[in-house]
Amino acid sequence: MPAVKKGCGMFNVTIIGAGVIGLAVAEELSSHVSNILVVEKNHTIGQETSSRHSGVIHAGIYYPVGFSKARLCREGNRLLYEFCRKRNIPHRRLGKLIVATDDDEADELWKISNQAAENGVTDLSFLSQRQIRSCEPEVRATAALFSPSTGIIDSHSLMRSFYINAESNGAIVVFNSEVTQVRLESGHYEVEINNGEHRCQTRLVVNYAGLHSDKIAALVGINIDEVPYRLKYCKGTYFSVSPSPRLNHLVYPVAHAEKEGLGIHVTVDLGDRIRFGPDTEYVRRLEYTVDERKREQFYQSVGTYLPGIQRESLHPEMSGIRPKLQGPGEQYRDFVIKEERHLGYPGFINLIGIESPGLTASIAIARHVKSLAGKYLSA
Template identity: 45%
Template sequence: MHDIETLVIGAGAVGLAIARELALTGREVMVLEQHGLIGSETSARNSEVIHAGIYYPTGSLKARFCVEGKERLYRFCAENGVGFEQIGKLIVASNNDQLEQLQSIRRKAAENGVTDLVFLDQDSLNEAEPELACTGALHSPSTGIIDSHGFMLALQGELEANGGQVVLNTRVARLERLADGGYRVHAETEGTETYALTCKELILSAGHGAPALAAGLEGANPPAAYLAKGSYFKLQGKAPFSKLIYPVPEPGGLGVHLTLDLQHQARFGPDVEWVEVADYRVDPARGDKFYAAIRSYWPGLPDDALLPDYSGIRPKIAGPGEPAADFRIDGPSDHGLAGLVTLYGIESPGLTSAMAIGSYVAQLVTIGL
């Protein structure tokens, strides 16, 4: 007999979405979270953008879950009073060569099921966004912004309404496979008290910590883990644009883009800095490189207008110079361990994809795939 039927490790957006979905099936679900607040790592340190699903490789989990998750997320927010705005995004070309890239982006988006992109010429953009300098842009009307913490609180509310629970300040130290089936989870509370819980089904949605925890389970075969820090800088004063502004993607990332929060305060970022340990302090000097990049599409950016804001750390499973990895979600058919699902590399668009991932993982657990 196990202490709990289903245990989820990690109370970020994805872990909570999974736990909610499993609780809706009638399971007894518990979520363990090492911090004193849900979603206080990757889920709370991002752009809070609801992505459309434009750039990801066709057929990838990122493309599939982003497009499906976007629609589910908008519905969930509307039904549960979570703050959001379908504000739209402009992908801007700074020269004629990049205009050709816009057409490639549009074709890729259509392959992923995103068919609502509209090309805007320079005259249209001059009228709509007079501060914007570009030769043309793609408008993505299904891109939005969200109150990510409000979203996670709503997920937690539905989880608890269906008999589940979230246990905070509980760090999982080690996982153990039981000889007669199921798992033993060794955990530590805030006061260093240690205890163990057994469960029939185990979902490892621990972000940065998932590969190290899975390494203790023979046969789990986790990937290598890398940390890619991204810093954000906020704009002093009123935002110059009414929509999100993204330059044409560059090798290694989406470039320094402008996002807006629900109060329409503008911020820029994130950049990419490979680090060995998690350190969320923002180095003000990193903002120096932002000015030239931003002025490629907003030449009116004043000197000294950017202030250090916050940073996030992407849980990467591909290192510097390697092609970006897809989400990796391993079920029993991948590792041979019944009742175990492990999630790795759930970076952007993880927030947008959370509800789609939750449904997929619940299916893996229910069917035993």
């Protein structure tokens, strides 16, 4: 790993955070711009939210129309499948069923289908009870929507691929390096690492610090309560299941765009292991223990559409924490992806609130950031 020297000179771009988004941007920018530094506080890539998720390539069904989440997810879905094929990243386009267990939920499926169409997702189809029984015999549902373009991905292989390519394009990625101060000087930024151990100058700062991105924005001087960028932490817990039901698709209950999560659903990984989750629980601290007492809630939720599940077969597995811009019950917020010239910080690009579908949208987000950065770097 290359080390950044104490007074490490002038970079064109400094990216804070080597999660999936920071790495996607590092690869995208490094194929056009030289002299890029990626600064990561952990010992290696993707140790935070980018390793604690469902690994689903979403289709872009639920988001409010006009939100960048909808556009970047749809675009990202297509780009990610293309990228996986080209780079041999393990993935599977296995499809997802959204299942209704009564008439009210069946009505909701129509709303979801209309919402998807407004977002440009036009490949959903309704399944009859016979079709549901034949493709998922263990699922109990009165109606279902099928999304063929939902899939799963090995996000670690994806991140490794971004990382290796960024480095071979000349980007420098440094670990165990926490950004502790960012100052706007005349015409550039000074980025302080590990409380003054190192200092770098950079023309452009890209803040991809995930759960800490609001704090990085505050470091440079942005009033994160006024804007408002202060993040709320929303934990999502998973239970594994063994013995496991035989399922061929991802299975989701009915959920709504405005709700905090998609309901406790069934995810399948590339090793065919089945997990239930995530739920949604706003928390004050970043800690990832799994509360075993949630077993009953998970059992009751999943049992509505998978009646054969035994309570004892659920085992606490892991959790992740969503960096959300809205608190419980507050209005749903879009990703913040902005160059902050209007706040007095030209060349400072914030990415804040990059919760789901951040993984799916990673390449689309990277391209969007390239266009924001390009305008600035060529100015």
